[in-house]
Amino acid sequence: MPMLFDFDSNFMVYVLAATSTVLAVEAIYLWCASTASYRGTVNRRLRLMKDAPDRQSILVLLRRERGLTEDGLYGLPVHALNRLVVQSGLTIGIGRLALVVAVGAVLLFAALLWTGRSPLDAAGATLVAALVLPLLVLKMRRRRRHAKFGAQFADAIDIMVRSLRAGHPIPVAIAMVARELPDPMGTEFGMVSDEVAYGADLETAMRNLAFRVGQADLPLFVTAVAIQGTTGGNLSEILQNLSSVIRQRFKMRRKVKALASEARFSAFFLSGLPIALFVIMQFTSPDFYGSVWHEELTRIGLGAAAAWMLIGNLVMYRMVNFRI
Numbered sequence: 001m002p003m004l005f006d007f008d009s010n011f012m013v014y015v016l017a018a019t020s021t022v023l024a025v026e027a028i029y030l031w032c033a034s035t036a037s038y039r040g041t042v043n044r045r046l047r048l049m050k051d052a053p054d055r056q057s058i059l060v061l062l063r064r065e066r067g068l069t070e071d072g073l074y075g076l077p078v079h080a081l082n083r084l085v086v087q088s089g090l091t092i093g094i095g096r097l098a099l100v101v102a103v104g105a106v107l108l109f110a111a112l113l114w115t116g117r118s119p120l121d122a123a124g125a126t127l128v129a130a131l132v133l134p135l136l137v138l139k140m141r142r143r144r145r146h147a148k149f150g151a152q153f154a155d156a157i158d159i160m161v162r163s164l165r166a167g168h169p170i171p172v173a174i175a176m177v178a179r180e181l182p183d184p185m186g187t188e189f190g191m192v193s194d195e196v197a198y199g200a201d202l203e204t205a206m207r208n209l210a211f212r213v214g215q216a217d218l219p220l221f222v223t224a225v226a227i228q229g230t231t232g233g234n235l236s237e238i239l240q241n242l243s244s245v246i247r248q249r250f251k252m253r254r255k256v257k258a259l260a261s262e263a264r265f266s267a268f269f270l271s272g273l274p275i276a277l278f279v280i281m282q283f284t285s286p287d288f289y290g291s292v293w294h295e296e297l298t299r300i301g302l303g304a305a306a307a308w309m310l311i312g313n314l315v316m317y318r319m320v321n322f323r324i
Helices: 009-040 044-051 055-063 079-088 093-114 119-165 170-180 183-195 202-213 218-231 235-259 261-283 297-322
Strands: none
Touching: 009 119, 044 055, 044 170, 044 183, 055 183, 079 119, 079 202, 093 119, 119 170, 119 183, 119 202, 119 235, 170 183, 170 202, 183 202, 183 235, 202 218, 218 235, 261 297
């Protein structure tokens, strides 16, 4: 009489081996994720202080790798570009950034020449890429850093409120934020604490923080601390109300982003669909565009279409992105 469930032994071995592999990969992933999470709780300033406990040298190092001088001033004559580099949180310095851009431009120019482009076209495309792409990358990093700073800001103010209610002065409350929170909040408040420790007044250090970060909610905090320092008042109560306002603004930004997600997806889909169809046609039927690819009118038409798509994307971007 045949068995009701007749399993193949080889099949069972394969299933158990596959299950063991999946569990092993998951265990490695969880171990790496927990390690990365633990390391991420320590900000860059504290990691540097483990090897060199001199706070002044660490402050100078943090300023230099952010594109500032030893005194915290802009190192480039073009202040708008220097401000963008500083607020993006880039830690390789302006010199290394220029070297990376130069090497990338040389490689792009060589690649364009290798693909058969004329030296004039290759030089023009390389110049545009070297000027535009770094700015786009820096702006994207600044936007992400501002979002992360805004998500941590209310928690940082709550830590300061608890510290002030426990009887600590403001510099101690700032130093506590620098010890408890990860980057970018921890390092930025740590630099404020170091500046105050080495002679700067609290208002100047706070304004330096606002210039380094450039986040929209930070001027409210700087103004509240500055007014309290000149007129007095219950700073813990002021900061608690400010924390509530910042949380409400953060929730409103998230709500607006969720409501505008449909328009964002529409812009992404409408922009990517022609490009995807063009790539598919190039692979499936190379002769479809190959017969007219060398015509000058084809390049003009593609350039006009790309410019029109860019204008449409900019209009849609302005429609779904506004400051709160």
